[in-house]
Amino acid sequence: MTAVGERTELLGMPRERLEGWFAARGEKPFRARQVLKWIHARGVTDFSQMTDLSKALRERLATEAVLRLPEVVGDRISADGTRKWALRVDAHNVVETVFIPEARRGTLCVSSQVGCALDCTFCATARQGFNRNLTAAEIIGQVWLARRILEQAGMGTAALTNVVLMGMGEPLLNYRNVVDALKLMMDDDAYGFGKRRVTLSTAGVVPAMDRLREELDVSLAVSLHAPDDALRDRLVPLNRKYPIAELMAACRRFLDGKHRKHSITFEYVMLDGINDSVDHARRLARLLAGLPSKVNLIPFNPFRGTRYRRSSDAATARFAAVLQDKGITTITRRTRGDDIEAACGQLAGRIRDRARRARHFARVEEMFRAQSA
Numbered sequence: 001m002t003a004v005g006e007r008t009e010l011l012g013m014p015r016e017r018l019e020g021w022f023a024a025r026g027e028k029p030f031r032a033r034q035v036l037k038w039i040h041a042r043g044v045t046d047f048s049q050m051t052d053l054s055k056a057l058r059e060r061l062a063t064e065a066v067l068r069l070p071e072v073v074g075d076r077i078s079a080d081g082t083r084k085w086a087l088r089v090d091a092h093n094v095v096e097t098v099f100i101p102e103a104r105r106g107t108l109c110v111s112s113q114v115g116c117a118l119d120c121t122f123c124a125t126a127r128q129g130f131n132r133n134l135t136a137a138e139i140i141g142q143v144w145l146a147r148r149i150l151e152q153a154g155m156g157t158a159a160l161t162n163v164v165l166m167g168m169g170e171p172l173l174n175y176r177n178v179v180d181a182l183k184l185m186m187d188d189d190a191y192g193f194g195k196r197r198v199t200l201s202t203a204g205v206v207p208a209m210d211r212l213r214e215e216l217d218v219s220l221a222v223s224l225h226a227p228d229d230a231l232r233d234r235l236v237p238l239n240r241k242y243p244i245a246e247l248m249a250a251c252r253r254f255l256d257g258k259h260r261k262h263s264i265t266f267e268y269v270m271l272d273g274i275n276d277s278v279d280h281a282r283r284l285a286r287l288l289a290g291l292p293s294k295v296n297l298i299p300f301n302p303f304r305g306t307r308y309r310r311s312s313d314a315a316t317a318r319f320a321a322v323l324q325d326k327g328i329t330t331i332t333r334r335t336r337g338d339d340i341e342a343a344c345g346q347l348a349g350r351i352r353d354r355a356r357r358a359r360h361f362a363r364v365e366e367m368f369r370a371q372s373a
């Protein structure tokens, strides 16, 4: 439970915790349902407007609770409709949320940490290092804000159909807060996303995959990016801790866990000359043989200073054909939002650099003032 000063942050509290919070104050559990609806389904953050609560309870909430949303400090819309927000979560930290509209769905890509500790070598976020975990309120706050902004843009609440935890950070290294936020996403009194519409994407934190399998019924995506340990060790250093054989075993357990799954999605970023040959595709097909799976081939989004290049369309098509020939459903993602720095971590990195520069210059000015005093 997050306390802000004397007051408790309610934004990230899933139903059972909210019920507990009300029970501790002598209130009935159904208060949690009412408040969940006001905050998440109706988008109301002013307790005084929650008109089906008694006046006394509204006043009590105003003195004992708080609802704090991240602040939008950057908002860019790509020519292809992709929209990216930079959200300030505290004085020094900015994260990103991206909305990707498609013909039949609209997907929100949500961040779970400020930066990331996993250091995947093709990732812009990794360059920033790791600052801190987001709270459950800061994670669900991204969904709250996106829904309201899209609504205000005349797109209606139905524009947002899917959520993927695939933004900045490794969600399974922020397990408790991520699970609380996921519960809210799937709660019918909050956002009501179905289990197939909420996907957690992991680089492969095996023990947490096992924990998640028993706790929550969500879809799983695994950032694989290589068919063998030698290459994956280079691209996703976490592989040295949980190598591919262990990761695949965890995937099988996930499929057969408490909430049986039809398939797992494997993400594979296409890097020119690195992991995109026909031989890589054949080895990937062998690795996934017998495992109900889908593969997403993701075009690499280049960022300043990277040594990688995006695979050609021809190489990607050849790679996809090998997988499809082996009966593996393979989707080639289109590049999205190239013009708005859609590679995860780029925009927040730039805003953070700007903030860091501003702090640096403020310090320099201070030194000048001290010298001339």
Ligand code: SF4
Residues within 6 Å of the ligand: 116, 117, 118, 119, 120, 123, 124, 125, 126, 167, 168, 169, 170, 203, 223
């Ligand atoms: S790809 Fe994901 S897990 Fe890897 S460094 Fe980037 S944010 Fe972290």
